[in-house]
Amino acid sequence: MSTSTHAVVPPRLRRSFPARFVRNREALLGLVVLVVVIGVSVLAPWLAPEDPNAGDAGNVLAPVGAPGHLLGTDDQGRDVLSRVIHGGRGALVVAISSVTVAVVVGTALGLFAAFAGRRTSGVLMRVVDLMFAFPVILVALSLAAILQPGAWVLIGTVVFAAVPYVTRIVFAEARIEREKDYVEAARSLGASEAAIVRTEVLPNLISSVVIYGTSLVGVNIVFTASLSALGLGIQPPDADWGRMISEGAKVLVTGHPGVATFPAVAILLVALAFNWLGDGLRDVLNP
Amino acid sequence: GSDTGAVAGSQPRDGGTLIIGQYQEVTQFDPNRQYSWETWRIDRNIYETLVDEDLSAPTGVPKIVPRLATSWTVSPDATTYTFQLRQGVKFSDGTPFDAEAVRFNVRRFTDPSFEYYDKVSAATMSLVYGDLASFEVVDDHTVRYTFKHPFLDFLRQIPNSGNAASGIFSPEALKKYGQDGLADHPVGTGPFVFTERVRGDHTTLERNPDYWGQRPHLDKVIFKPIGDDQSRVAALQTGTVDIISRVPPDSVSTLESGGFSVPENKGVPQIIYYSFNFDNQYLRDQRVRQAIIQAVDRKQLAANIYKGYAEAATSIVNQGNEAYDASAVDYPFDPQAAKKLLADAGYQPGQVKFTILSDTTGQPTAEYLQQSLTAVGIDASVQSFEWITYGTRTANLQPQDGLYLGEWGYVAPSWVKIAHNNSVVKHGGDAYSATSAATVQAIDAAAYNPDPARSAELWQAAAQSWAKDATIFPLLSFNRYYAVAPRVGGFVWPQQNHYDLSRVWVAD
Amino acid sequence: MVRRILWRLAGLVPLLFVISLLVFFIAQAGPADPVKDVLSQKMSAEQIQQIREAYGLDRPAWEQYLTWLKEIFTNGGGLSLSVRSPVSGIVFPAFLNTLILGAAATVVSVVLGVAIGFVSGIRHGRTADRVVMLFVQIGSNLPVYWFGLVVIWLTAVRWKWLPPGGMHDLRGDGGFGDLLLHLIAPAFAASLVSMLIIARFVRAAVIESEQSDYVRTYRSQGFGRAAILGKHIGRNILSPIVNTTGLTVGSVITGVVFVETIFSWPGIGSVLLNAIGGSDYPVIQSGILLVATTFVVVNLVTDVLLDLLNPRLRHGGA
Amino acid sequence: MTAVLTVRDLGVDFALPGAVVHAVRGADLDVGRGEVLALVGESGSGKSVTAAAVLGLLPRTARIARGSIRFEGTELVGLKDRQLNTFRGAGIGMIFQNPVTSLDPSFTIGSQLADTARLHLRVSRAEARDVAHTWLDRVGIRDADRVLRAYPHELSGGMRQRVMIALAGLSGPRLLIADEPTTALDAAVQKQILDLVLDLAGETKTAVLLITHDFGVVSHTSCRVAVMREGVIVETGSTAQVLNAPQHPYTRTLIDAVPEIGRRYPRADRASSGGKPVLELRAVSKEFVAGGFGTGRHRSVVRAVDDVSLSVHRGEIFGLIGESGSGKSTLARLAGGLIPRTAGTVAFDGADIGDSGARDLRRRFQYVFQDAATALNPRITAGEQIARPLRRLGKAASRKEATAQVHRALELVGLHPGHADRYPREFSGGQRQRVGIARAIALEPELLILDEPTSALDVSTQAAILDLLLDLKAELDLTYLFIGHNLAIIASLCDRIGVMRGGSLVETFPAGDLFAPERHPDTRALLDAVLPIASTRDREAS
Numbered sequence A: 001m002s003t004s005t006h007a008v009v010p011p012r013l014r015r016s017f018p019a020r021f022v023r024n025r026e027a028l029l030g031l032v033v034l035v036v037v038i039g040v041s042v043l044a045p046w047l048a049p050e051d052p053n054a055g056d057a058g059n060v061l062a063p064v065g066a067p068g069h070l071l072g073t074d075d076q077g078r079d080v081l082s083r084v085i086h087g088g089r090g091a092l093v094v095a096i097s098s099v100t101v102a103v104v105v106g107t108a109l110g111l112f113a114a115f116a117g118r119r120t121s122g123v124l125m126r127v128v129d130l131m132f133a134f135p136v137i138l139v140a141l142s143l144a145a146i147l148q149p150g151a152w153v154l155i156g157t158v159v160f161a162a163v164p165y166v167t168r169i170v171f172a173e174a175r176i177e178r179e180k181d182y183v184e185a186a187r188s189l190g191a192s193e194a195a196i197v198r199t200e201v202l203p204n205l206i207s208s209v210v211i212y213g214t215s216l217v218g219v220n221i222v223f224t225a226s227l228s229a230l231g232l233g234i235q236p237p238d239a240d241w242g243r244m245i246s247e248g249a250k251v252l253v254t255g256h257p258g259v260a261t262f263p264a265v266a267i268l269l270v271a272l273a274f275n276w277l278g279d280g281l282r283d284v285l286n287p
Numbered sequence B: 001g002s003d004t005g006a007v008a009g010s011q012p013r014d015g016g017t018l019i020i021g022q023y024q025e026v027t028q029f030d031p032n033r034q035y036s037w038e039t040w041r042i043d044r045n046i047y048e049t050l051v052d053e054d055l056s057a058p059t060g061v062p063k064i065v066p067r068l069a070t071s072w073t074v075s076p077d078a079t080t081y082t083f084q085l086r087q088g089v090k091f092s093d094g095t096p097f098d099a100e101a102v103r104f105n106v107r108r109f110t111d112p113s114f115e116y117y118d119k120v121s122a123a124t125m126s127l128v129y130g131d132l133a134s135f136e137v138v139d140d141h142t143v144r145y146t147f148k149h150p151f152l153d154f155l156r157q158i159p160n161s162g163n164a165a166s167g168i169f170s171p172e173a174l175k176k177y178g179q180d181g182l183a184d185h186p187v188g189t190g191p192f193v194f195t196e197r198v199r200g201d202h203t204t205l206e207r208n209p210d211y212w213g214q215r216p217h218l219d220k221v222i223f224k225p226i227g228d229d230q231s232r233v234a235a236l237q238t239g240t241v242d243i244i245s246r247v248p249p250d251s252v253s254t255l256e257s258g259g260f261s262v263p264e265n266k267g268v269p270q271i272i273y274y275s276f277n278f279d280n281q282y283l284r285d286q287r288v289r290q291a292i293i294q295a296v297d298r299k300q301l302a303a304n305i306y307k308g309y310a311e312a313a314t315s316i317v318n319q320g321n322e323a324y325d326a327s328a329v330d331y332p333f334d335p336q337a338a339k340k341l342l343a344d345a346g347y348q349p350g351q352v353k354f355t356i357l358s359d360t361t362g363q364p365t366a367e368y369l370q371q372s373l374t375a376v377g378i379d380a381s382v383q384s385f386e387w388i389t390y391g392t393r394t395a396n397l398q399p400q401d402g403l404y405l406g407e408w409g410y411v412a413p414s415w416v417k418i419a420h421n422n423s424v425v426k427h428g429g430d431a432y433s434a435t436s437a438a439t440v441q442a443i444d445a446a447a448y449n450p451d452p453a454r455s456a457e458l459w460q461a462a463a464q465s466w467a468k469d470a471t472i473f474p475l476l477s478f479n480r481y482y483a484v485a486p487r488v489g490g491f492v493w494p495q496q497n498h499y500d501l502s503r504v505w506v507a508d
Numbered sequence C: 001m002v003r004r005i006l007w008r009l010a011g012l013v014p015l016l017f018v019i020s021l022l023v024f025f026i027a028q029a030g031p032a033d034p035v036k037d038v039l040s041q042k043m044s045a046e047q048i049q050q051i052r053e054a055y056g057l058d059r060p061a062w063e064q065y066l067t068w069l070k071e072i073f074t075n076g077g078g079l080s081l082s083v084r085s086p087v088s089g090i091v092f093p094a095f096l097n098t099l100i101l102g103a104a105a106t107v108v109s110v111v112l113g114v115a116i117g118f119v120s121g122i123r124h125g126r127t128a129d130r131v132v133m134l135f136v137q138i139g140s141n142l143p144v145y146w147f148g149l150v151v152i153w154l155t156a157v158r159w160k161w162l163p164p165g166g167m168h169d170l171r172g173d174g175g176f177g178d179l180l181l182h183l184i185a186p187a188f189a190a191s192l193v194s195m196l197i198i199a200r201f202v203r204a205a206v207i208e209s210e211q212s213d214y215v216r217t218y219r220s221q222g223f224g225r226a227a228i229l230g231k232h233i234g235r236n237i238l239s240p241i242v243n244t245t246g247l248t249v250g251s252v253i254t255g256v257v258f259v260e261t262i263f264s265w266p267g268i269g270s271v272l273l274n275a276i277g278g279s280d281y282p283v284i285q286s287g288i289l290l291v292a293t294t295f296v297v298v299n300l301v302t303d304v305l306l307d308l309l310n311p312r313l314r315h316g317g318a
Numbered sequence D: 001m002t003a004v005l006t007v008r009d010l011g012v013d014f015a016l017p018g019a020v021v022h023a024v025r026g027a028d029l030d031v032g033r034g035e036v037l038a039l040v041g042e043s044g045s046g047k048s049v050t051a052a053a054v055l056g057l058l059p060r061t062a063r064i065a066r067g068s069i070r071f072e073g074t075e076l077v078g079l080k081d082r083q084l085n086t087f088r089g090a091g092i093g094m095i096f097q098n099p100v101t102s103l104d105p106s107f108t109i110g111s112q113l114a115d116t117a118r119l120h121l122r123v124s125r126a127e128a129r130d131v132a133h134t135w136l137d138r139v140g141i142r143d144a145d146r147v148l149r150a151y152p153h154e155l156s157g158g159m160r161q162r163v164m165i166a167l168a169g170l171s172g173p174r175l176l177i178a179d180e181p182t183t184a185l186d187a188a189v190q191k192q193i194l195d196l197v198l199d200l201a202g203e204t205k206t207a208v209l210l211i212t213h214d215f216g217v218v219s220h221t222s223c224r225v226a227v228m229r230e231g232v233i234v235e236t237g238s239t240a241q242v243l244n245a246p247q248h249p250y251t252r253t254l255i256d257a258v259p260e261i262g263r264r265y266p267r268a269d270r271a272s273s274g275g276k277p278v279l280e281l282r283a284v285s286k287e288f289v290a291g292g293f294g295t296g297r298h299r300s301v302v303r304a305v306d307d308v309s310l311s312v313h314r315g316e317i318f319g320l321i322g323e324s325g326s327g328k329s330t331l332a333r334l335a336g337g338l339i340p341r342t343a344g345t346v347a348f349d350g351a352d353i354g355d356s357g358a359r360d361l362r363r364r365f366q367y368v369f370q371d372a373a374t375a376l377n378p379r380i381t382a383g384e385q386i387a388r389p390l391r392r393l394g395k396a397a398s399r400k401e402a403t404a405q406v407h408r409a410l411e412l413v414g415l416h417p418g419h420a421d422r423y424p425r426e427f428s429g430g431q432r433q434r435v436g437i438a439r440a441i442a443l444e445p446e447l448l449i450l451d452e453p454t455s456a457l458d459v460s461t462q463a464a465i466l467d468l469l470l471d472l473k474a475e476l477d478l479t480y481l482f483i484g485h486n487l488a489i490i491a492s493l494c495d496r497i498g499v500m501r502g503g504s505l506v507e508t509f510p511a512g513d514l515f516a517p518e519r520h521p522d523t524r525a526l527l528d529a530v531l532p533i534a535s536t537r538d539r540e541a542s
């Protein structure tokens, strides 16, 4: 029926993802910060003024602004600035990759459980309860026994610890979505359950997933640092923000706050960037 | 060592509560089963030993003094010890302390036929009593220990060490509470009695009103574990606790400028050392081990990384040991020589590879070590653990592990034997030593020597002989350990790993 | 619904059984040897073997498991390997302390998180939103290690407002007020992460329901903003709040280990950590079982609440 | 006439990413005391937006670009929310177009009505409940007690709409804005509701702005009519004048398109009845369970569909009518196997739908849901929602092809390809409904189940859609199951008609026999309530 003539033609909208993204200042800011941080981390060997692991026992705990050491030195006489520049490499890789995996797996499990039959879903969610119940420390120790302590242990632990959370959040929301009419409509349009879950329901959950996922990144940089401190993760003397904080904590209140504070600020910045990116993405994905 | 006269001009007074912040949770108050310094520091207020050390002087190896025994005789061959027990002493549960009580104690860990024999205690106490040939009750107040070999160190061992110290418990208490129950209901003859333990939070002792000896000043002592170093310091600074152990070196100057006393003690029998893992292919070579020792400047480590709050240790015979000799050096710092040794051993720079295991407290040392080793072409990586996981990890060494940290130390010179057994023999290290037999001989000669005059000399010789093999790597000893609030008076840090609280007082 | 809840309750039994099995065998499969770890320094192999026998560690694993299971029911989990005192006496008090801290942290994170999320949701896009969110974001992403120490240093050492750690003042008689005072800093530190997550969820939910048609209906009826926010938006964001709160309880309980360390809180975290270090299986096993049970119960309660909150899910049918 | 509401030169813009939509571009309206002004016009012309603007309840993205809105002399444009609140409810009541989402899903109907009553009437809790009960009775809900305890999702579309009416009427507003208040109602209830509106206008001198597509409603209820198109009011006048002598050409096309009852739809040729049954329902029942432990309500069972047997033959248009809440939608959903049956069997083309093979059947029959608003996924653009099933069911081989087909489908239902980029909530009610239709017909199914597909459409668009349906049927030999309240359409379009009441199918008969004397009393009741356009009432504004 092309009978109706359109005197008022609806305007074309700029709805492509990049267009929306760029319009969103928050997301853009987050992205820029991240790109800068990642860029600095990647280029660390060229950017860092000193070898981050080269100590100078004759010049330990130099104050901020000491000649040759803009941010001072730590208790081994290593250049804090260089260590901060290098320290994000492991942290970022571990946090980002593990959170990504956890979010993807958790979302998949949550959606599956929400749409599976009651029995399957019951069993699956109980398995998730079970994962919940396991202290991460034990998980980390077991992993460290199987693998060697290092990045893989951290990634595995974070994934194990975060998956149940994501799963439960997604499950709870998906169960509500499941009852909505559009799901029935999609079913009537021949969508398989898998397609419904993936292409219809997921877009409606993405905001929760994004919020949760981006909240997790910062949290997990810190968390992995604590695991490293237990000797299960990144090993000294390699620079790592989290470790730098726990090591710098020794001198935090004894006149050398910088050693721990600069990496703390770096973590904070990354976490904030992810938060911004997450809030922004939520707006972009949820117009 | 030094003492605190922090409460300037104030006089000792009776009464009050002293709170001590400890760096780890105590294990259990069974004197035959406990195994940690912090536990012993509590235990020794509840349980007393036959002889004790005089802990009132801050310097010098503490003298052996009477405690539950009033006097004793040692046979000339140093195998038989006869103690005259103090009369009229009662355990805090009211039962009498006498020769039978001592026998009960000894049989618990030596006599498998005894009804109250305890395998765990036996295993723990074997360090001291492994060579016991017989124990006799001579009369109600006289007991006699006979050893298979001369055992000059026995008197020293009785009150010493965080392990296997011979505190006497009440036999009735053991009967009443059972083999496992004693730990939670400790009963001894000491100046303080146990009142409560809230696991993870604190242990409270109260003054023993019926104590046979001089009245302690304090009414109450509370021990509180605070694992985190910084939190422990903060607890002291805020007055939540009065004394803390294991002061982090970084906090020493802050505390001192805040009016706290951080006594210095250059004679405390404590040593930080690294053991070699002989399962590592490179470390079986004496030249590599020696190169490692020569690569590290222990003086600089102590002076710069530890800001002078530690002394370099160059022999396993630690400071504060009766046989200590400050001039004994295993191998001096010489990176060039180290490089050459490695080359002689046939290794290219970077070819020798291993892991250094450390607990987090020792991490600065490990990292310093790693740097120094890199400088001579050894590729070492560091793995550092929270102390709790560290224990598990080092009990299960992997072939790629190279060095692992140890912290121990003794007043008695037989420490050399303990250290050798524990770090070398047990791990099969003597198989990779050119002079193993000679070392064992030298150690045995010192251990079974009945002549006190020659003792130090023999032990030094044994240590030197052992050091040639470079089978252990002594590093340093700390000289700051406790910090004390100004309200505490009379606290003395003797040349020992523990202290005497009976003469300590607190201001209001 | 009743059937559903009963069904879930019945499901607890096999679940806890599986957990106990897993806990047991994972703990046992670890590389560590409890006897060797703790006592080995001075002992010969023979003595170690003796102790293993004394402790029953030489028996087959399944036998040990059955013994343990029996002990769980009879005396709360047997004796600790390292200190030979009843596991229940070690685990329960510590767990209770953790629960106290966990409950306080949960309350703090939920109250502050909801309040912050609400405020920033209704002021969406304005300065107040930005400021408040930045505040929680910064707070929650400061490493506990760093944050805890700074808090202790400022509030306890510098200003002397709060105690530097512990659960009560050892010099005082330890009343409830004293406990509260000691709770403030650790509860706040432990709540930060969850607070952020709750705040972000609430904020998103508020924004979404503010734009919904039913809110428009109520606005058209002249209901005040406060009434709409309080009743309708409040009610419709309850589900996400309950869900994240359920998760918070969990994450707070497992996550407080580090907070416990820094604030010297005598909780289950440090007990477990110590036990793991000493390979003290009975303690590890019973401790984890206890934590696991809590989780499972919290999750169950959360699920039931969620069902009750959503009229569509209530009658299980359709 | 004293104008209660005066709208002058109103302009409303929507800011969409990268573009501005001028939804209203200079509208003028006056509604006087006790007057019923009917606002009619093309779907998407800006009626709902105008209404929302009066109350200051535009979506976030919209803003009033220009013009003035005066209520009883007070300028409303530019007022703060708080100030507007003094007018809302008691001053101006509004019935929103979309009753499904306009009720809070988390509260019972009773609680929602009582809250409003307490706010405006300042009555006690118990009194409020009585008021709510009375109002449910007034809007023709028979089991008011159950409905008071029910949650919105447990009601049929028509019931929800009536709840909305009760909600708005409850507070006794001086101006009532009713946005298509009776679209989901059967003729009998519709008449009852409209009489209620007339009572309000007559007794309490309530001014009513009635937005509607149904000229029967217009002629029955209104004093004056305003016609809107593309954001402007093209014509205003007394009802008689506009209906009988329309001035604007658009008004004329509109009135020409009005279907009349009893007249066979001009292009609908009798289908060859007696073909093979495509859809066969045998003794189908459906029970819903509500309440029970933990819900605070007693457990109750609603038998929404009760032992219905029915067959639809290939090539026919089967009309399903019945009062609101009689189970039509539920029956339709059972027919497609979208919800589990309590009893009975459903077969499509001989194959049982309960079987696992049901998915293969999907491409062969399609749905247009009653509630366009909820049947569309809120997070996916309209175009994508149409394109997906196309690709999924193999109607389009490539993305490009799918896009082309989407554009064609949109144009078929009178939308523009440019609408493909929009999210569901950026459409008007009628536009959304058309997206739903486009989505279904783009698949060219064999059987199409249409649940009140044209309820939100203006008559000319509706006519165009019905034409389209007939064209498609002729072209592709389709079969329709058509659910509707508009008997004129049903009578003229369908081959056979089924009548439902209380979950049972009371009778089926050929469309031609609709007026036969042997019709069931229920059917008669529906027929009697049909509002004829001819009987233009002389209710000139005073």
Ligand SMILES: Nc1ncnc2c1ncn2[C@@H]1O[C@H](COP(=O)(O)OP(=O)(O)OP(=O)(O)O)[C@@H](O)[C@H]1O
Residues within 6 Å of the ligand: D014, D016, D021, D023, D041, D042, D043, D044, D045, D046, D047, D048, D049, D050, D059, D061, D097, D425, D426, D427, D428, D429, D430, D431, D456, D457, D458
């Ligand atoms: N949220 C929105 N965002 C963008 N455009 C919108 C939005 N809501 C409505 N529109 C557009 O504004 C115009 C007017 O919409 P309105 O809802 O007033 O139409 P209507 O006259 O009520 O139509 P109908 O009879 O179909 O309900 C339509 O073209 C519609 O596409």
Ligand SMILES: Nc1ncnc2c1ncn2[C@@H]1O[C@H](COP(=O)(O)OP(=O)(O)OP(=O)(O)O)[C@@H](O)[C@H]1O
Residues within 6 Å of the ligand: C318, D153, D154, D155, D156, D157, D158, D159, D184, D185, D186, D288, D289, D290, D302, D303, D304, D322, D323, D324, D325, D326, D327, D328, D329, D330, D331, D370
């Ligand atoms: N999920 C549900 N839970 C409980 N009752 C329900 C549910 N869905 C529908 N009902 C009830 O079933 C009956 C039939 O509803 P249905 O939607 O089929 O009516 P309808 O004939 O389509 O009415 P309308 O013409 O108003 O759309 C109604 O009484 C309704 O309240």
Ligand SMILES: [Mg+2]
Residues within 6 Å of the ligand: D047, D048, D049, D097, D179, D428, D429, D430
């Ligand atoms: Mg409309």
Ligand SMILES: [Mg+2]
Residues within 6 Å of the ligand: D156, D157, D158, D328, D329, D330, D370, D451
């Ligand atoms: Mg219906």
